[in-house]
Amino acid sequence: MTVRSRARTRALEDTCAIARSLGVLADPWSFLIIRETLFGRRTFAEFRDSLGIATDVLTDRLGVLVEHGVLQKVPYRAPQQRTRWAYEPTPAGHDLNIVLAALQQWGAAHLPRNELTVVPTSAQSGHPLRVAFVDTEGRSVSQGDAQFSSTARSDIEADPDRRSS
Amino acid sequence: MTVRSRARTRALEDTCAIARSLGVLADPWSFLIIRETLFGRRTFAEFRDSLGIATDVLTDRLGVLVEHGVLQKVPYRAPQQRTRWAYEPTPAGHDLNIVLAALQQWGAAHLPRNELTVVPTSAQSGHPLRVAFVDTEGRSVSQGDAQFSSTARSDIEADPDRRSS
């Protein structure tokens, strides 16, 4: 039985969208589970084996991610195999890719390791991409030009071409 | 005395930059402390009062953030006041703004609350900004065009809708 932790509940009810996002994602594993979906992993066993996460924690994290619409649990059957469950990213899950990319960009820049690394690239051109602030015309703006200011919710509703579908 | 947790250590030594970033940041409070710096908070007491975080946890989190170069502890003295400590964001700390903005964008879109919120805007024009993937020329590309590929192997897809069978 899943009982939502106090910390998650507090965060999820926050008026700040950052805090609510963290209510779903701020633990040692959730982001890494999403990362694994980028490499095509979908099943309980794949997550367990690639991450080395304790199975009870994995059960709980998958439940939280499904509950908040990041993943969707769908039956799946390979030929000659029994039915299994796959945890497929939803559109909301796909929208986390840019958060992961931003984290990757930051870690590569500020916690370097001189190792092989994975970078976002354009599927069309194959050229590398980066994560940046862009203005309403889609042109990137320097990091220093970005400031946070409060506004009403309706102002951010317009979200033109962010989602693919 | 601060002893680094096993989970942080494991993550910080990962070859994946996402995992290393999470080694510094993946807990219920670190991102929120960084968020508070966006609103000008700098001192122990300001973080404690605005976040309601337990003081022992705050001590530990500030230590971790200083240790990894996100914040810098500097003496600070207001007129007619005793010397106090301020935790100032470093350049690495400022670079986290885009991660926070990405989280805010995701939470506003997928965990809506119809509340006042804070959005990134251009300091120059005052127009709203958003976080996007951009190509080498600084033009935004659609989320669907972004895939993750390793610098060594280019066969890892970000697009999760294709599963081999």
Next chain:
DNA sequence: AAGGCTAGATTGGCATTGCCAACTCAGTCT
């Protein structure tokens, strides 16, 4: 139809982290 196999959890025991309140300590100010 019975039995075995195995993916996907669940459970128990212990370690780590988080939370709260009370307490300490060291500069400042009077």
Next chain:
DNA sequence: AGACTGAGTTGGCAATGCCAATCTAGCCTT
């Protein structure tokens, strides 16, 4: 000197995480 106060520390306890062992329900074989 003595009081004040910002910035932590400490102690007790609850919650979460980790690991190994165990359970369960579909599916397959016989």
